[in-house]
Amino acid sequence: MREYRPNEIEKKWQEIWEEKELYKAEIDHSKPKFYALVEFPYPSAQGLHVGHPRPYTAMDIVARKKRYEGYNVLFPMGWDAFGLPTENFAIKNKIHPAIVTERNVNRFREQLKSIGFSFDWSREINTTDPKYMKWTQWLFLQFFKHGLAYKQEMPINWCTSCKVGLANEEVVNNACERCGGEVVQKVKNQWMLRITKYADRLIDDLEMVDFIDRVKTQQKNWIGRSEGMEIDFQVAGKEDKLRVFTTRPDTIFGSTYMVIAAEHPLIDKYKDEISNYHEISQYREELAKKSELERTDLSKEKTGIEIKGLRAINPATGKEIPIWVSDYVLMSYGTGAIMAVPGHDDRDWEFANKFGLPIVEVIKGGDVTKEAYTDTEEGILVNSDFLDGLTVKEAQEKIAGWLEERGLGERKVNYKLRDWVFSRQRYWGEPIPLVHCDDCGWVPVPEEELPVLLPDVENYEPTDTGESPLAKIEEWVNTTCPKCGKPAKRETDTMPNWAGSSWYFLRYCDPHNDEEFASKEALEYWMNVDWYNGGMEHTTLHLLYSRFWHKFLYDIGLVPTPEPYQKRTSHGMILGDNNEKMSKSRGNVVNPDDIVRDYGADTLRTYEMFIGDFEKSAPWSENGVKGCRRFLERVWRLQEIVVDGDEYTKELESSIHKTIKKVSEDFDTLKFNTGIAALMSLANEFYDHGSITKKDLETFLILLNPVAPHITEEIWQEVGLGGYLHESTWPGYDEAKTKDQVIELPVQVNGKLRATIQVDVEAEQDDVREMALGDENVKKYIEGKNIVKEIYVKGKIYNIVVK
RNA sequence: GCGGGAGUGGCGGAACUGGCAGACGCGCUAGACUUAGGAUCUAGUGUCUUUGACGUGGGGGUUCAAGUCCUCUCUCCCGCACCA
Numbered sequence: 036m037r038e039y040r041p042n043e044i045e046k047k048w049q050e051i052w053e054e055k056e057l058y059k060a061e062i063d064h065s066k067p068k069f070y071a072l073v074e075f076p077y078p079s080a081q082g083l084h085v086g087h088p089r090p091y092t093a094m095d096i097v098a099r100k101k102r103y104e105g106y107n108v109l110f111p112m113g114w115d116a117f118g119l120p121t122e123n124f125a126i127k128n129k130i131h132p133a134i135v136t137e138r139n140v141n142r143f144r145e146q147l148k149s150i151g152f153s154f155d156w157s158r159e160i161n162t163t164d165p166k167y168m169k170w171t172q173w174l175f176l177q178f179f180k181h182g183l184a185y186k187q188e189m190p191i192n193w194c195t196s197c198k199v200g201l202a203n204e205e206v207v208n209n210a211c212e213r214c215g216g217e218v219v220q221k222v223k224n225q226w227m228l229r230i231t232k233y234a235d236r237l238i239d240d241l242e243m244v245d246f247i248d249r250v251k252t253q254q255k256n257w258i259g260r261s262e263g264m265e266i267d268f269q270v271a272g273k274e275d276k277l278r279v280f281t282t283r284p285d286t287i288f289g290s291t292y293m294v295i296a297a298e299h300p301l302i303d304k305y306k307d308e309i310s311n312y313h314e315i316s317q318y319r320e321e322l323a324k325k326s327e328l329e330r331t332d333l334s335k336e337k338t339g340i341e342i343k344g345l346r347a348i349n350p351a352t353g354k355e356i357p358i359w360v361s362d363y364v365l366m367s368y369g370t371g372a373i374m375a376v377p378g379h380d381d382r383d384w385e386f387a388n389k390f391g392l393p394i395v396e397v398i399k400g401g402d403v404t405k406e407a408y409t410d411t412e413e414g415i416l417v418n419s420d421f422l423d424g425l426t427v428k429e430a431q432e433k434i435a436g437w438l439e440e441r442g443l444g445e446r447k448v449n450y451k452l453r454d455w456v457f458s459r460q461r462y463w464g465e466p467i468p469l470v471h472c473d474d475c476g477w478v479p480v481p482e483e484e485l486p487v488l489l490p491d492v493e494n495y496e497p498t499d500t501g502e503s504p505l506a507k508i509e510e511w512v513n514t515t516c517p518k519c520g521k522p523a524k525r526e527t528d529t530m531p532n533w534a535g536s537s538w539y540f541l542r543y544c545d546p547h548n549d550e551e552f553a554s555k556e557a558l559e560y561w562m563n564v565d566w567y568n569g570g571m572e573h574t575t576l577h578l579l580y581s582r583f584w585h586k587f588l589y590d591i592g593l594v595p596t597p598e599p600y601q602k603r604t605s606h607g608m609i610l611g612d613n614n615e616k617m618s619k620s621r622g623n624v625v626n627p628d629d630i631v632r633d634y635g636a637d638t639l640r641t642y643e644m645f646i647g648d649f650e651k652s653a654p655w656s657e658n659g660v661k662g663c664r665r666f667l668e669r670v671w672r673l674q675e676i677v678v679d680g681d682e683y684t685k686e687l688e689s690s691i692h693k694t695i696k697k698v699s700e701d702f703d704t705l706k707f708n709t710g711i712a713a714l715m716s717l718a719n720e721f722y723d724h725g726s727i728t729k730k731d732l733e734t735f736l737i738l739l740n741p742v743a744p745h746i747t748e749e750i751w752q753e754v755g756l757g758g759y760l761h762e763s764t765w766p767g768y769d770e771a772k773t774k775d776q777v778i779e780l781p782v783q784v785n786g787k788l789r790a791t792i793q794v795d796v797e798a799e800q801d802d803v804r805e806m807a808l809g810d811e812n813v814k815k816y817i818e819g820k821n822i823v824k825e826i827y828v829k830g831k832i833y834n835i836v837v838k
Numbered sequence: 839g840c841g842g843g844a845g846u847g848g849c850g851g852a853a854c855u856g857g858c859a860g861a862c863g864c865g866c867u868a869g870a871c872u873u874a875g876g877a878u879c880u881a882g883u884g885u886c887u888u889u890g891a892c893g894u895g896g897g898g899g900u901u902c903a904a905g906u907c908c909u910c911u912c913u914c915c916c917g918c919a920c921c922a
Contacts, residue, residue, distance in 0.1 A: 248842080249842065249843080249916085249917080252841070252917080253842090256841075256917070256918055257917090257918080259918085259921065261922085263922080280921090280922065281922060282922065283922080294922090362920080363920045364920080365920075365921075365922090368920095368921045369921070369922060373922045376922090380922070381839085381920090382920055382922075385920095449921075449922090450921095451918090451921060571916080571917090574917090575917090645851095645862085645863070646850070646851090647850055647851055648851075653850070653851090654850075656849080656850070656864070658863095659849095659863070659864060661864085661876090662862095662863050662864055665863090665878095666862095666863080708850090708851070708862080708863095709852065709861085709862080711862080711863090712851090712852075712861065712862035712863075713861090713862080715862055715863075716861075716862065719862090779858085780858095781857075781858040782858095783857085783902085783903075785902080785903095786902065786903050791858070815889095823902085826857090831858095832857045832858080832902095832903080834903065836902050836903095
């Protein structure tokens with residue numbers, strides 16, 4: 036037998052697969068289709084690190100297994116190549132970002148190919164490719180034409196380090212999601228996408244799909260739907276009404292004061308009548324000086340001032356109540372004003388308690404002198420006139436009707452989700468394909484002129500003014516209006532890097548189409564994505580954005596399904612061997628190239644799947660890698676014990692059936708670690724038995740093949756199992772043969788294990804009893820005691836209780 | 839603060855509807871083969887005061903039986919964070 040030399044055999048098989056175009060997906064209506072998708076990487080200058088192959092290997096296993104099961108599998112790969120790191124690298128090294136991108140892509144492709152993934156490389160896409168960009172721009176124009184893209188002057192999040200505007204989703208703890216830089220508010224004229232229009236469906240349609248719960252909950256929380264009412268409170272003696280949003284209209288009789296945000300326009304409007312206006316404007320200034328972070332710090336005490344000279348009338352009680360201004364009410368949510376119900380809201384209670392405002396109990400069940408009572412399930416209304424005696428739910432219904440009849444309020448749903456800030460002031464992104472004409476306004480660039488390409492520039496540097504670097508290229512900016520022909524100017528902002536990734540899964544269906552973003556036929560055949568695996572960090576970014584795009588495209592009849600992804604799973608991170616996140620600065624980055632070179636791609640793949648629970652993060656361990664290499668060496672040496680025979684070895688048959696079952700189930704449910712463990716056990720059993728038939732080996736190799744595709748093909752050929760392994764079908768198992776007829780039954784005395792006896796699984800209690808009580812060790816423990824009870828669970832346990 | 843997840847050997851991690859805790863792998867110990875071993879093979883490996891007892895973050899409970907169920911509590915991770 037030859038030595039196991041992964042570097043030789045891996046290259047050999049990769050060439051064979053490529054030559055045979057084994058993984059090229061074609062529409063074929065005679066087979067069920069399966070679309071497996073992994074998030075396409077951003078081709079960074081650093082190349083792959085060992086975190087990348089984890090999800091790729093997982094989905095590669097799924098894809099390979101599905102092929103053996105007779106599916107027509109689409110498993111594509113591409114490059115999400117627009118982005119700041121490339122641009123920054125280009126600026127620093129004075130190389131065009133397109134050249135940097137090409138270089139990085141080539142490196143990534145080579146690395147991925149060396150690991151032996153079964154991607155259909157003929158469908159490779161690149162978001163920066165003009166042929167791809169064209170359709171990203173075209174799709175943007177569909178949003179524009181349907182009124183879902185609009186330009187608005189508004190305060191946006193500005194990353195002071197990247198010098199670029201950010202979407203809300205890109206701000207994490209007031210810092211830039213990407214670079215961690217400080218984010219400040221900056222008023223800018225921005226292109227926005229009306230994602231809020233889809234807020235309800237983005238929540239409700241989660242019902243239709245099979246996403247892990249974490250993802251569903253996170254998306255729901257992000258969208259933040261809350262149902263309630265907007266209610267008008269008359270400003271006493273004035274024309275104006277003060278409108279509030281509340282989710283608890285049932286507590287209105289307990290509203291003893293109101294609070295408005297510091298920025299609320301009411302203050303300015305009545306500044307002459309507010310006797311303490313000076314004090315209030317001082318308070319406002321102080322707040323304005325504070326950062327968002329300080330203002331929203333929950334641990335600090337609430338502050339506030341009563342507005343003297345203005346009062347409001349509680350529409351339910353008819354009583355006058357004071358109006359306060361405080362930092363705990365935000366202008367950006369609801370109406371910027373609240374009706375405070377200190378008895379039944381923690382924040383209002385804290386505030387009322389601090390400033391000595393009256394606290395009225397309107398829901399029985401707690402002690403409002405000690406804390407707010409917020410339970411909505413048990414509570415019964417009191418001190419609430421016609422609501423008295425009702426449950427919270429009933430009261431909500433009744434008060435809503437009452438207020439609506441009198442024109443005092445209306446039911447209203449509020450969302451935390453904001454429209455998507457879609458403009459970026461950087462060079463390396465898709466230009467927004469619109470032209471501004473003084474006469475015609477914003478005019479789309481005609482379809483035949485797409486894509487609008489990035490001009491070559493000397494300088495890609497972002498500006499401090501918040502203008503795109505493109506704004507300086509006059510010959511590019513100045514154009515003519517597509518509509519009237521007069522001089523006009525191009526939009527100089529570019530799209531965020533999330534644009535290209537919002538629809539790439541559609542392009543994979545038909546990547547070379549120059550007439551359409553993808554043909555109807557291709558979309559109808561391949562969509563939906565059956566299984567999409569990706570990072571949790573994209574849950575409220577890419578995953579939400581792409582669902583939104585897809586829904587819009589569905590509405591205008593361009594895609595056949597309302598949701599893009601049928602199933603979504605997520606992988607855990609691979610940490611450095613010091614249990615910290617891998618990063619260059621920590622010096623704990625492992626390059627997969629080194630592992631492939633020293634141990635082989637199959638070892639890398641096996642280890643990444645064996646490392647632990649797929650969904651959890653796990654620290655890298657070089658010893659763990661070695662262990663997997665040892666396992667593959669053992670698999671390699673199975674050649675030495677193989678004998679002719681096209682039946683399973685009798686003594687191994689049950690184990691083989693069990694393993695087929697275990698591996699099949701585990702590979703379908705992301706439990707790769709236990710699947711591989713089962714294969715290791717079976718290999719151990721093979722060695723214990725001393726010899727295996729070709730049939731035993733054949734099944735073993737097919738089961739292991741999705742994990743370690745090269746070594747298994749090689750052994751297959753070496754042993755002469757006929758044809759190629761990749762032409763096989765997935766082995767089936769006989770349920771009956773996965774169950775042992777004779778089992779080791781544990782016998783307990785008072786819940787403690789005292790013996791195990793060999794019995795038939797189906798044995799009746801009387802037979803088992805005899806054997807159990809006859810056991811020497813058991814005898815010892817029941818001697819001289821009374822048997823109180825005996826429990827027999829077939830196939831599980833025999834427990835004798837003595838006293 | 840709210841929502842979600844998790845605490846199991848020296849380490850990564852197994853354990854179906856409650857039914858032999860620690861599968862599988864790493865590491866470690868001893869032995870074999872060797873000029874050698876960071877190769878390979880064999881045996882062992884939860885802890886302890888080892889005819890036995892104790893063991894799944896901690897306390898209480900339900901049960902013939904609890905890692906698994908109930909209850910209180912501690913710690914860590916993730917998400918949201920004054921959202922009315």
